[in-house]
Amino acid sequence: xxxxxxxxxxxxxxGLILTVLLIYSSNLDGPFIxxxxxxxxxxxxxxDNLTLQNLVKAGFESSPGTRPIAHISFALNYFFHGFDTRxxxxxxxxxxxxxxxxxxxxxxTTLNLPLLKPKYDGFxxxxxxxxxxxxxHPLQTQSVTYxxxxxxxxxxxxxxxxxxxxxxxxxxxxxxxxxVLFLSSLTSGLLALGSKEIAATLPxxxxxxxxxxxxxxxxxxxxxxxVPVFILLLTVALLVMLYLGxxxxxxxxxxxxxxxxxxxxxLLTESRVIIFYVSLLLFPHPGRLNLDHDFVLSxxxxxxxxxxxxxxxxxxxxxxSVGSAKKHRLFSFCILWFLGNLVIxxxxxxxxxxxxxxxxxxxMMLVLLGLVLIYSILKHPYPKxxxxxxxxxxxxxxTFERNKMWNDKVVFWGDCVGKSPQKAxxxxxxxxxxxxxxxxxxxxxxxxxxxxxxxxxxKAFNNLGNAYQKSGKYEEARAxxxxxxxxxxxxxxxxxxxxxxxxxxxxxxxxxx
Numbered sequence: 033x034x035x036x037x038x039x040x041x042x043x044x045x046x047g048l049i050l051t052v053l054l055i056y057s058s059n060l061d062g063p064f065i066x067x068x069x070x071x072x073x074x075x076x077x078x079x080d081n082l083t084l085q086n087l088v089k090a091g092f093e094s095s096p097g098t099r100p101i102a103h104i105s106f107a108l109n110y111f112f113h114g115f116d117t118r119x120x121x122x123x124x125x126x127x128x129x130x131x132x133x134x135x136x137x138x139x140x141t142t143l144n145l146p147l148l149k150p151k152y153d154g155f156x157x158x159x160x161x162x163x164x165x166x167x168x169h170p171l172q173t174q175s176v177t178y179x180x181x182x183x184x185x186x187x188x189x190x191x192x193x194x195x196x197x198x199x200x201x202x203x204x205x206x207x208x209x210x211x212v213l214f215l216s217s218l219t220s221g222l223l224a225l226g227s228k229e230i231a232a233t234l235p236x237x238x239x240x241x242x243x244x245x246x247x248x249x250x251x252x253x254x255x256x257x258x259v260p261v262f263i264l265l266l267t268v269a270l271l272v273m274l275y276l277g278x279x280x281x282x283x284x285x286x287x288x289x290x291x292x293x294x295x296x297x298x299l300l301t302e303s304r305v306i307i308f309y310v311s312l313l314l315f316p317h318p319g320r321l322n323l324d325h326d327f328v329l330s331x332x333x334x335x336x337x338x339x340x341x342x343x344x345x346x347x348x349x350x351x352x353s354v355g356s357a358k359k360h361r362l363f364s365f366c367i368l369w370f371l372g373n374l375v376i377x378x379x380x381x382x383x384x385x386x387x388x389x390x391x392x393x394x395x396m397m398l399v400l401l402g403l404v405l406i407y408s409i410l411k412h413p414y415p416k417x418x419x420x421x422x423x424x425x426x427x428x429x430x431t432f433e434r435n436k437m438w439n440d441k442v443v444f445w446g447d448c449v450g451k452s453p454q455k456a457x458x459x460x461x462x463x464x465x466x467x468x469x470x471x472x473x474x475x476x477x478x479x480x481x482x483x484x485x486x487x488x489x490x491k492a493f494n495n496l497g498n499a500y501q502k503s504g505k506y507e508e509a510r511a512x513x514x515x516x517x518x519x520x521x522x523x524x525x526x527x528x529x530x531x532x533x534x535x536x537x538x539x540x541x542x543x544x545x
Contacts, residue, residue, distance in 0.1 A: 052129040059435040077107040101226035102183040131189040136163035138196045162400040170316040170430040174389040188393040190224030287382030300330035303342040318434040326452035366401035441465035456486035490519030506536040
């Protein structure tokens, strides 16, 4: 029986791997996009010799210094592939496939716990279905296809692996295996934390998992955990200081210095963003996916009115999930997992308002919850299987199509402009992509549109100046460089461009300054 189960597990894992490889094969040659420049311009990861010293330097001297594991992986990619993006994409796809495998094993082990097994024993293939649907879901494309977001997917991979090792360590009866598994869990957790800061929630969720599923929400057990809770709080405090410095409040407030929104506006807006994320999970058509969403800010609790509705809905679902924990354990944990793993990037820190890749880790348990509901509604096996196949096939097709969009910068940024026509950055980046193809006149139109939307977009003035300089309009280019330098005076590239324009105009002395 055990051998049969091992064979089935192996076949299902192979199926996960092949499916991920197939649907993500549409973008193996995709170029570096947007923040991928942090790979191209980082001299620390551009190693010529594979030595421990070089890897340590790549990991800890790159920015941000809190993500050494991800930086080391980029250094290894550079050593073997240079800037050939195919190698980077293959690694990202492999990470995603491994994450899906670990998620499958994690869910399978969880549903076989004594507390849950009687209720979910009849849900045949549910762990595999949840891992498969999560892996092929179009919302994951930004974490997999966007090369720099390996930081995000690596953190998710090590996070779920750490969780799996912890559970196995808790349920195994052999003492020596306990130690190895717990050490593996700790190591994986540290690797997750070294990939991206989102893994800081791991200690809390392991503690919550222990109380929910292994201690049966025993209040007496919880009362006895004074020391572990103290250690947990101390760990959280140390992590906050590690990432935010000795003055975390000051760090948070300073993170808004270059933003067009306030802390209050961000908090209000994020309630609607989270609801939008849920809508993308439910209906992830490629036409709804976008790297650079133009999301309207909430300037007050009732502006727009959906702000209040979203905040109330999230509050109600949080209260219901906590209140129903005793009767509906899995439902409660899945909701808390989703909301809790959005806290770091969707709360007080002044990050950009919305990015789809932030759902990579949170969506793991929400996909499981969705399938549990479908399994509960459809009593007979054939409707369940048909529904699952249709959903997986549709999501796989949409993911395959969405991936193709990342193959060409002009197509990609054109898609962003079409979906966010009043946002400056997509227009500017589309202009850059067009200029690279010598489509200067088209590029100029988008640079002008960028400046029209955001008159303080310094790089757009510089780019427009480059386009005019390329067309021989040196006087116009000089004026644009002057405007760019008013906005970003310390940018060396703009000074160089200004010097070239002045030299072309015969103003050699000014060019040398």
